[in-house]
Amino acid sequence: xxxxxxxxxxxxxxxxVNFVLENVDLAGGTSFANSLRRVVMADVPTVAIDMVEIExxxxxxxxxFIAHRLGMxxxxxxxxxxxxxxxxxxxxxxHCQYCSVELQxxxxxTDDTTIDVTSNHLDxxxxxxxxAGDDGDEPSKRxxxxxxxxxxxxxxxxxxxxxxxxxxxxxxxxxIARKGIxxxxxxxxPCSAVAFEYDPHNxxxxxxxxxxxxxxxxxxxxxxxxEEDAPREDxxxxxxxxxxxxxxxxxxxxxxxxxxxxxxxxxxxxxxxANLIHGLKSTTEIETNGRMTGHxxxxxxxxxxxxxxxxxxxxxxxxxxxxxxxxxxx
Amino acid sequence: MNAxxxxxLFVLDDGExxxxxxxxxxIPNAATFKIIKQDHTLGNMLRSQLLAMPSILFxxxxxxxxxxxxxxxxxxxxxxxxxxxxxxQAGNALLKLISDLQAKFKAEFAYKxxxxxxxxxxxxxxxxxxxxxxxxxxxxxxFYADYS
Numbered sequence: 106x107x108x109x110x111x112x113x114x115x116x117x118x119x120x121x122v123n124f125v126l127e128n129v130d131l132a133g134g135t136s137f138a139n140s141l142r143r144v145v146m147a148d149v150p151t152v153a154i155d156m157v158e159i160e161x162x163x164x165x166x167x168x169x170f171i172a173h174r175l176g177m178x179x180x181x182x183x184x185x186x187x188x189x190x191x192x193x194x195x196x197x198x199x200h201c202q203y204c205s206v207e208l209q210x211x212x213x214x215t216d217d218t219t220i221d222v223t224s225n226h227l228d229x230x231x232x233x234x235x236x237a238g239d240d241g242d243e244p245s246k247r248x249x250x251x252x253x254x255x256x257x258x259x260x261x262x263x264x265x266x267x268x269x270x271x272x273x274x275x276x277x278x279x280x281i282a283r284k285g286i287x288x289x290x291x292x293x294x295p296c297s298a299v300a301f302e303y304d305p306h307n308x309x310x311x312x313x314x315x316x317x318x319x320x321x322x323x324x325x326x327x328x329x330x331x332e333e334d335a336p337r338e339d340x341x342x343x344x345x346x347x348x349x350x351x352x353x354x355x356x357x358x359x360x361x362x363x364x365x366x367x368x369x370x371x372x373x374x375x376x377x378x379a380n381l382i383h384g385l386k387s388t389t390e391i392e393t394n395g396r397m398t399g400h401x402x403x404x405x406x407x408x409x410x411x412x413x414x415x416x417x418x419x420x421x422x423x424x425x426x427x428x429x430x431x432x433x434x435x
Numbered sequence: 436m437n438a439x440x441x442x443x444l445f446v447l448d449d450g451e452x453x454x455x456x457x458x459x460x461x462i463p464n465a466a467t468f469k470i471i472k473q474d475h476t477l478g479n480m481l482r483s484q485l486l487a488m489p490s491i492l493f494x495x496x497x498x499x500x501x502x503x504x505x506x507x508x509x510x511x512x513x514x515x516x517x518x519x520x521x522x523x524q525a526g527n528a529l530l531k532l533i534s535d536l537q538a539k540f541k542a543e544f545a546y547k548x549x550x551x552x553x554x555x556x557x558x559x560x561x562x563x564x565x566x567x568x569x570x571x572x573x574x575x576x577x578f579y580a581d582y583s
Binding site for chain 1: 440441442444445446452453454455456470473475476477479480481482483484519522523526527529530532533534535536537539540541543544546547
């Protein structure tokens with residue numbers, strides 16, 4: 106059995122985590138690490154402003170401009186799983202307390218100085234909603250400050266500037282924040298940047314460096330190069346080598362903690378795989394039994410962690426040589 | 436406005452099956468899987484996991500069109516297992532790897548929490564430059580282009 110996969114966190118800050126994945130062999134290390142990268146960027150749900158009702162806008166910026174800027178503001182999204190429904194899963198007419206968070210902004214400038222309208226002026230509004238969807242306990246499961254702009258009551262976090270207004274100008278609006286994922290719109294991404302690197306010395310020659318005179322001088326090594334031995338001058342190319350160390354930095358926008366982003370990413374990967382295995386099982390049952398066997402088990406109960414495979418082989422050996430039992434392991 | 440809902444790219448419709456199995460009639464022990472509402476995230480991961488299994492002769496995937504949210508995965512085995520079984524094993528192996536990594540991340544994060552690195556960052560954006568004592572927004576120096 107090959108070496109165990111290990112994780113080493115090199116840096117953990119409020120908004121980012123830098124870690125090294127080692128021995129994620131399985132020959133699929135690169136694609137697994139890449140799937141992790143893809144999933145934290147695009148599949149982790151957060152809340153973001155999705156609809157803006159502008160009551161009055163006498164600023165220099167047009168409504169669309171402000172609405173777009175509002176959408177980009179990161180909102181605190183912890184407990185997104187249980188705290189809010191997807192709008193498509195709620196049966197209210199447009200939005201309600203179960204599938205949305207309402208934020209309000211009302212600024213008028215009466216002074217001679219300009220006012221910076223920032224994300225700090227947005228307030229979460231909790232009021233009665235008439236056409237709400239089916240009753241649920243979502244709002245009670247929300248964490249503290251759910252839906253608030255990130256860093257609102259924290260003087261060390263600079264707010265997001267939306268607009269500047271001068272004397273006599275006013276901005277009054279209502280925002281509806283909804284849950285979504287970044288595949289729908291990038292504003293729902295919990296990550297501002299995900300760094301991904303392997304093989305800093307390019308020993309595997311997965312890329313070729315263009316250079317004028319001296320490759321070494323023209324291609325500075327990355328910070329991760331100290332983790333691996335530099336190739337010797339006369340070292341022959343090992344064409345069988347596989348990447349086994351992956352350096353990643355996940356930088357969040359603040360809507361979720363880096364820790365939550367990583368774990369939620371893993372959960373999303375599990376859901377994808379579980380749904381696939383579940384789908385395979387149900388199609389096999391139709392084939393072998395000729396009819397559906399009422400196998401509608403909620404995904405959470407299928408026990409895919411180490412579920413035994415209870416299938417009859419449907420395809421026989423067609424004259425192919427079989428090299429004994431499959432002795433592969435993870 | 437006839438634009439389809441964006442979530443139709445990643446949420447299965449009512450009654451839609453996530454996986455379709457098309458057994459190959461010309462090649463022995465081969466099958467094509469059409470996996471709907473999934474993309475490279477799952478496809479590439481499964482493909483490389485399948486290739487690591489000794490009983491697999493061929494595994495490959497493609498997303499036939501970027502606007503159509505599905506991918507197809509072709510698998511040929513040596514006959515010791517069916518392609519469906521192989522795919523299921525690959526999925527289970529990846530699930531095992533994920534739960535393994537989850538536990539390791541949990542331990543690493545707990546260790547870092549004890550160290551007190553988390554939450555006591557000087558500034559959410561890392562350390563401030565030494566010549567700056569407060570954040571850019573609290574300082575009195577105005578932006579050079581701000582003439583108001």
